[in-house]
Amino acid sequence: MSNIPYSCQNITDDDIESVVATLRSEYLTQGPSIAAFESAFADRHQVKFAVAVSNATAGLHIACLALGVGKGSRVWTSPNSFLASANCALYCGATVDFVDIDPTTRNMSVQALARKLEEAKRQGCLPQVVIPVDFSGLPCDLREIRMLADRYGFRIIEDASHATGASYLDKPVGSDWADMSVFSFHAVKIVTTAEGGIVTTQDAKLARQLQLLRSHGMTRDPGELTVAPEGPWVYEQQLLGFNYRMTDLQAALGQSQLKRLPEMHRSRLAWARRYDDKLAQLPLVLPMSLPDRVSAHHLYAVEIDGERTDRSRADVFAALRGMGIGVNVHYIPIHIQPYYTALGFRRGDFPAAERYYGRAISLPLFPAMTEAQQDQVITALGQALSH
Numbered sequence: 001m002s003n004i005p006y007s008c009q010n011i012t013d014d015d016i017e018s019v020v021a022t023l024r025s026e027y028l029t030q031g032p033s034i035a036a037f038e039s040a041f042a043d044r045h046q047v048k049f050a051v052a053v054s055n056a057t058a059g060l061h062i063a064c065l066a067l068g069v070g071k072g073s074r075v076w077t078s079p080n081s082f083l084a085s086a087n088c089a090l091y092c093g094a095t096v097d098f099v100d101i102d103p104t105t106r107n108m109s110v111q112a113l114a115r116k117l118e119e120a121k122r123q124g125c126l127p128q129v130v131i132p133v134d135f136s137g138l139p140c141d142l143r144e145i146r147m148l149a150d151r152y153g154f155r156i157i158e159d160a161s162h163a164t165g166a167s168y169l170d171k172p173v174g175s176d177w178a179d180m181s182v183f184s185f186h187a188v189k190i191v192t193t194a195e196g197g198i199v200t201t202q203d204a205k206l207a208r209q210l211q212l213l214r215s216h217g218m219t220r221d222p223g224e225l226t227v228a229p230e231g232p233w234v235y236e237q238q239l240l241g242f243n244y245r246m247t248d249l250q251a252a253l254g255q256s257q258l259k260r261l262p263e264m265h266r267s268r269l270a271w272a273r274r275y276d277d278k279l280a281q282l283p284l285v286l287p288m289s290l291p292d293r294v295s296a297h298h299l300y301a302v303e304i305d306g307e308r309t310d311r312s313r314a315d316v317f318a319a320l321r322g323m324g325i326g327v328n329v330h331y332i333p334i335h336i337q338p339y340y341t342a343l344g345f346r347r348g349d350f351p352a353a354e355r356y357y358g359r360a361i362s363l364p365l366f367p368a369m370t371e372a373q374q375d376q377v378i379t380a381l382g383q384a385l386s387h
């Protein structure tokens with residue numbers, strides 16, 4: 001019996017060759033691979049613009065800035081996410097709050113959002129931006145969130161870090177509904193550039209803001225200069241940006257990986273269906289499927305159903321790790337992190353996210369997994385739950 005990781009990057013000889021070819025080329029960064037990767041990603045996601053960045057956290061940060069988030073702004077996100085979904089707003093000096101999850105989808109609850117907006121409207125403290133998260137790769141209820149955005153006047157940044165390859169209402173995630181969608185290419189994610197991210201949008205002005213913000217707020221475009229240039233060397237800094245650029249090595253890897261996205265997505269889907277089938281009899285709550293969306297299956301997260309077993313999550317987790325199964329837990333609700341409790345959040349503030357966290361385990365799922373490995377996980381889980 002071998003150890004099985006919860007996730008594992010999928011690197012082929014073609015991936016390696018495309019990085020090596022870039023290493024031998026003229027540009028290691030700020031070269032042609034970036035634009036090629038951006039346009040391939042935009043095509044695949046049926047969206048006009050894609051802006052590659054150094055990581056998704058950087059993408060979330062500049063997406064907030066592009067929407068004018070700053071001191072005095074309010075940003076709401078899901079507590080069932082990675083820290084970056086909330087930290088990005090704090091970087092801008094904004095105030096963060098959370099909207100509890102729907103326990104069936106584990107994504108931000110539209111009902112909870114609608115209630116909280118109504119309350120905020122009465123108190124005059126509506127958010128400027130809401131950041132829903134496609135947890136595990138299952139697209140959130142973006143059509144309903146868009147209706148609320150139009151009604152209450154907030155903008156939407158979709159944290160689609162888990163959702164490369166997912167679709168919602170028959171279109172790829174990242175194309176419609178949100179003002180911007182942010183994807184991650186961290187090594188454990190669906191497509192990887194080791195570290196990296198991309199922001200998609202249909203809005204040319206936002207795309208240009210993102211391009212400026214990722215590289216020092218600096219332009220060389222003669223049409224954009226505010227002062228008549230002294231010479232062809234002139235560049236102008238027009239706002240306070242950062243160095244959040246992706247390298248050409250990363251973009252070359254991303255482009256090569258992206259070619260295999262349909263095939264990698266198909267195998268994730270097949271492994272997820274097989275888990276659905278083989279785990280149905282165990283005392284677990286399995287991930288939800290919905291007819292109007294296709295998950296990217298970045299994670300396969302199950303909940304230990306306390307009504308049908310007396311085994312705790314901690315018991316099951318320890319037993320699985322003991323049997324060489326690389327399980328994980330996603331996520332500790334952001335608001336109970338010490339940094340956030342110091343800001344005034346408390347346990348009990350978002351009970352659905354906390355209850356989910358108390359019962360959740362992410363099982364191994366990655367394209368190159370074998371049937372034998374998956375069977376090993378299923379058998380181990382059955383044993384862990386039965387004694």
Ligand SMILES: *Cc1c(COP(=O)(O)O)cnc(C)c1O
Pocket residue numbers: 055056057058081082084085133159161162183184185186195196197
């Ligand atoms: C991975 C992840 C991020 C951050 O991505 P990086 O590319 O590592 O910065 C943000 N949000 C979610 C939901 C993630 O899973």
